[in-house]
Amino acid sequence: DGGITQSPKYLFRKEGQNVTLSCEQNLNHDAMYWYRQDPGQGLRLIYYSQIVNDFQKGDIAEGYSVSREKKESFPLTVTSAQKNPTAFYLCASRIRERGSGNTIYFGEGSWLTVV
Amino acid sequence: AQTVTQSQPEMSVQEAETVTLSCTYDTSESDYYLFWYKQPPSRQMILVIRQEAYKQQNATENRFSVNFQKAAKSFSLKISDSQLGDAAMYFCAYLDNFNKFYFGSGTKLNVKP
Numbered sequence: 377d378g379g380i381t382q383s384p385k386y387l388f389r390k391e392g393q394n395v396t397l398s399c400e401q402n403l404n405h406d407a408m409y410w411y412r413q414d415p416g417q418g419l420r421l422i423y424y425s426q427i428v429n430d431f432q433k434g435d436i437a438e439g440y441s442v443s444r445e446k447k448e449s450f451p452l453t454v455t456s457a458q459k460n461p462t463a464f465y466l467c468a469s470r471i472r473e474r475g476s477g478n479t480i481y482f483g484e485g486s487w488l489t490v491v
Numbered sequence: 492a493q494t495v496t497q498s499q500p501e502m503s504v505q506e507a508e509t510v511t512l513s514c515t516y517d518t519s520e521s522d523y524y525l526f527w528y529k530q531p532p533s534r535q536m537i538l539v540i541r542q543e544a545y546k547q548q549n550a551t552e553n554r555f556s557v558n559f560q561k562a563a564k565s566f567s568l569k570i571s572d573s574q575l576g577d578a579a580m581y582f583c584a585y586l587d588n589f590n591k592f593y594f595g596s597g598t599k600l601n602v603k604p
Contacts, residue, residue, distance in 0.1 A: 407590055409592065411594075413534075416597075417596060417597070418497075418582060418594045418595055418596040418597050419582065419594040420594075421591065421592070421593075424590070424591065426590055434591070464534060466534075466536065468536075468592075470590075478524045478541065478543075478586055479526070479538055479541060480526075480538075480584075480586075480592055481538075482535065482536035484533075484534070484535055485534050485535075
């Protein structure tokens, strides 16, 4: 089945540790996104990538890092510099060209809790 | 940066009735796309409906329709014949010319049986 796979679904991290959230898509989409959602809040953009080996900061990039070495993969690392990382993280993707539906598709999300 | 505002944090509707969720946005672009997404308790984001700004005709998808007022920068969602399964968070979203998506803060919709 085509779609976006995020793993792990639940992750616990000790303070001071870096963790990496995986996002893989087999939709042949060019653009990929990472969003953070806090309880009762909307989605805030962390990073996005429109093509391989290129990515841009979103509104809340501090304390996060990404890579885009393959079209299918866009992992997000939550570093120890992120002071309040406990949140729900959503990965998304879409076809890059405008006019091609322009719909953004989401994975099922990952819950990160700092303990 | 574009901003998307949903001024109704929570709304309730009786089953089978109609409800309208509000969304306004701020932009200087003339060509853009607008969306409504539904997020049930499972947290999965589901596309409800989308609208291209250059189209004057309002989009419809079965029981869901929008009222797009470009000059007023307003994009409301109307849900007709509300069903229990419609209960969820609803997010309004804007796609800009740099392929960035912006989301509103969401409206929680309760459906009463």
